[in-house]
Amino acid sequence: MRNKTLFKSFPHNPTLLLLFVLFLMTGMATAQEKEKTATNQPTDSKNKPSVFAEDELAASDYLVSIERAGEMLDNAKSKGALDAGVLFLLGEMQQTEKALKLIDSNLGAKNNGNVRNQQMYGKILLELQQKFENYWTRLNESDERIVKIRKGNKAIINDTVFRKLIRDSLLIKEFRPQLKELKNKWVTTDSLLRANIDSLNNWKKGIVEKRMLVSKDLILVNERLNKSGVSLLGNEHPHLWDSTSDDKQQMKTYFQEKFNAEQKAFSYYFGYSFGSTFMLLVLGGLLLWWISFNLKYLKRVHQMESLEIFQFRYLNQGAILPVIVLILNIAIAINLYAPALFIEFTHLILLIALTILFKKVWSSKAFRNWLLLVALFVMFSFMDLFFEVSRIQRCIFILVNLASIRFGLAYLKTIQEEMYIKGLLKYAKILFLTLNILAVIFNVFGRVSLAHTLSLAAVIALTQVIALSVFLKIILEMITLQIYAIRIRRGIVKIFDFRNLEKNLKKPFMLLIVYLWIIVIASNLNLSNIFYDSISSLLTTQNKIGNFSFTVGNILLFLLIVWIAHIIQKYVAYFFGEIDDEDEETINKKQHSKLLITRLLLLILGYLLAISAAGIPLDKITIVLGALGVGVGLGLQNIVNNFVSGVILIFDKPIQIGDVIDVGSQSGRVKTIGLRTTKIDTSNGAEVIVPNGNILSQNIVNWTYTNNSKLVDMSFTLQGEISQEQIKATIISSIKEIPTIYSEKEPRLFYNFISDTKYQLKIQFWCNIYRTEAAISEARIVLYEEFKKQGVSFE
Numbered sequence: 001m002r003n004k005t006l007f008k009s010f011p012h013n014p015t016l017l018l019l020f021v022l023f024l025m026t027g028m029a030t031a032q033e034k035e036k037t038a039t040n041q042p043t044d045s046k047n048k049p050s051v052f053a054e055d056e057l058a059a060s061d062y063l064v065s066i067e068r069a070g071e072m073l074d075n076a077k078s079k080g081a082l083d084a085g086v087l088f089l090l091g092e093m094q095q096t097e098k099a100l101k102l103i104d105s106n107l108g109a110k111n112n113g114n115v116r117n118q119q120m121y122g123k124i125l126l127e128l129q130q131k132f133e134n135y136w137t138r139l140n141e142s143d144e145r146i147v148k149i150r151k152g153n154k155a156i157i158n159d160t161v162f163r164k165l166i167r168d169s170l171l172i173k174e175f176r177p178q179l180k181e182l183k184n185k186w187v188t189t190d191s192l193l194r195a196n197i198d199s200l201n202n203w204k205k206g207i208v209e210k211r212m213l214v215s216k217d218l219i220l221v222n223e224r225l226n227k228s229g230v231s232l233l234g235n236e237h238p239h240l241w242d243s244t245s246d247d248k249q250q251m252k253t254y255f256q257e258k259f260n261a262e263q264k265a266f267s268y269y270f271g272y273s274f275g276s277t278f279m280l281l282v283l284g285g286l287l288l289w290w291i292s293f294n295l296k297y298l299k300r301v302h303q304m305e306s307l308e309i310f311q312f313r314y315l316n317q318g319a320i321l322p323v324i325v326l327i328l329n330i331a332i333a334i335n336l337y338a339p340a341l342f343i344e345f346t347h348l349i350l351l352i353a354l355t356i357l358f359k360k361v362w363s364s365k366a367f368r369n370w371l372l373l374v375a376l377f378v379m380f381s382f383m384d385l386f387f388e389v390s391r392i393q394r395c396i397f398i399l400v401n402l403a404s405i406r407f408g409l410a411y412l413k414t415i416q417e418e419m420y421i422k423g424l425l426k427y428a429k430i431l432f433l434t435l436n437i438l439a440v441i442f443n444v445f446g447r448v449s450l451a452h453t454l455s456l457a458a459v460i461a462l463t464q465v466i467a468l469s470v471f472l473k474i475i476l477e478m479i480t481l482q483i484y485a486i487r488i489r490r491g492i493v494k495i496f497d498f499r500n501l502e503k504n505l506k507k508p509f510m511l512l513i514v515y516l517w518i519i520v521i522a523s524n525l526n527l528s529n530i531f532y533d534s535i536s537s538l539l540t541t542q543n544k545i546g547n548f549s550f551t552v553g554n555i556l557l558f559l560l561i562v563w564i565a566h567i568i569q570k571y572v573a574y575f576f577g578e579i580d581d582e583d584e585e586t587i588n589k590k591q592h593s594k595l596l597i598t599r600l601l602l603l604i605l606g607y608l609l610a611i612s613a614a615g616i617p618l619d620k621i622t623i624v625l626g627a628l629g630v631g632v633g634l635g636l637q638n639i640v641n642n643f644v645s646g647v648i649l650i651f652d653k654p655i656q657i658g659d660v661i662d663v664g665s666q667s668g669r670v671k672t673i674g675l676r677t678t679k680i681d682t683s684n685g686a687e688v689i690v691p692n693g694n695i696l697s698q699n700i701v702n703w704t705y706t707n708n709s710k711l712v713d714m715s716f717t718l719q720g721e722i723s724q725e726q727i728k729a730t731i732i733s734s735i736k737e738i739p740t741i742y743s744e745k746e747p748r749l750f751y752n753f754i755s756d757t758k759y760q761l762k763i764q765f766w767c768n769i770y771r772t773e774a775a776i777s778e779a780r781i782v783l784y785e786e787f788k789k790q791g792v793s794f795e
Helices: 002-008 014-040 059-079 084-107 115-158 160-167 169-174 176-233 251-272 274-300 304-310 320-334 340-361 364-386 391-410 412-417 422-444 448-489 498-524 528-540 552-576 589-614 618-652 692-696 724-736 769-789
Strands: 542-545 548-551 660-663 666-673 677-681 687-691 700-702 709-719 748-754 758-768
Touching (some): 059 115, 059 160, 160 169, 274 320, 320 498, 364 391, 364 448, 412 422, 422 448, 448 498, 618 677
Antiparallel strands (some): 660 700, 677 687
């Protein structure tokens, strides 16, 4: 009856007719597919279809299909959510956008055309541009991932069981609650995915806008820098004699606008570099604690007066000012692209700290000249930052330049006498005079910006070399202080050869000092990019010799790391309290053995690090080792033998530093054990260098392998009336009173000749091997005195 009604409604309902036709076509196709499948399905003996046929689906099969679809939607909802990384990225984007907004605002401010500030903005804008590129990449990856997940949800419909379910109205009615829940999941998941995709697209749109703003600001900065570069070489202002009194802003108004612009740049950069500033403060705190700890310890044990022997100039004034000088020198070196106000303010604080240090240690004449130099720096900085360019300003600038030239010629010599690095100051003086002379010439001919740049670079070059000289002296004093404090803790009050140590440690630090000075000068001359590009081109250009390619930078880096590794392994023992002139009796052999292993490991790690840092391929090392193997076969056997023997001596420990040994015809105390040779100090003061291979190839007599005791023989003759019991009692009682002879073991007495009034004896006693001669001498003196009291002759 229902079918008849359905058929009658077809002419009046075209949509229903169309659905019915589609249903029939689908049914026919399904029937044909079933027939085709049935022909391929296995049958039993009665030609009945298998129980595994598709038509045999139970309610549980449909429920499993629905459950599987729900799990897919839950999984898609979980994976399609914005993860913590994206949310963190969005928070970082907001901070970056604020920074960009502030820079854009500062670029539009008046009187903010300082070249240093423009360089700073350009550097930060390039970093922001890279950040926005990274943001775009990350968000685009998340967008593509969510779109892929959303498309993957359509795979639910491809499930044959689920398709059959949704096509059968009776099955739909039967599983309506489950399908309704599944539909809600679908709507919720799809809505979430679409919302996340929309959000990501909106954020990507915002990134595109910010990238366009960054590009616009970069173009503006580059235009200003290019214009500044042109103006430095062209007639930026009229010649000084052609200059007229043009209407200028009122000084107060110009100063206020200029100060606001510089203050904005300063504030932004301070926030931008807060991370590095905080790390510098932490480093300063650790250095302050370390120096104060050692100074307090020496004061507690009443050894502060000994610091005068080391000729300390700065650490004996306390730890605060030296640490400030160290940190400010580092701050200047790592903030080369900072705005002008930041750099010059940092320099000013450094000069104030140096002034306080110099007041107590410099002569009055040198200190007055130093104050003149500080005054020149303040005048140059203030006029460059806050004075409007005018004829009066240019004339004042020229007068200050002339005063600087006079200062360099007449007064700088007294400062040089107080310097720790006198040689570098000579080059700084030449640069100081040259730049000031050029500044006067350029100022007169209208190139005012160049004149200002050269003037500031001149005074900073001079003050910075003085500051770096103090920087180096403080570092060497810190090292000496640490070594001396360790020695005092070990009970060693003897002063070590600190001048030789300082001389050798000064060399690697001088490389650092010269590098810091050059980059500071290049930065103040606005030539840092050219400097870095030239150095980079020199160091990274590929060179070829045959099939072997290399760069100058790789070779220099390899040599530098190897050199530093050798210096560290040579002097690392000082920081553990090892010294060459230790007391022979109290030497710590176990510590010396550990230090030998430490030195070997430092050398190995140094060479491995040098090879890795230099980028030398392992196949090239194999070729070198093969060549060395041939060389060993042709004559390097002894070198390799000594090297391997040195490693065996370090780890096997048949001898240690401080041992008294006999090797072949050589006897003495082991002073050092190297990888190739061992140095032995003999009793007559000679230092014998023995190859390690020779030591292991011979019998070694180690007198101090387990202890420092030695059995000593002493022969003498007694003549007089005395019994054997009296002789024995006198010898034993006398020997026990001698501090250099061990009283734990009773001396032994032997008679070589006996008569009524004459006895030839030999006694054996134990003493410290390092005091053998002293013990024998004291024993002879004491026995002579005791037997003399008894009327017996001692010979």
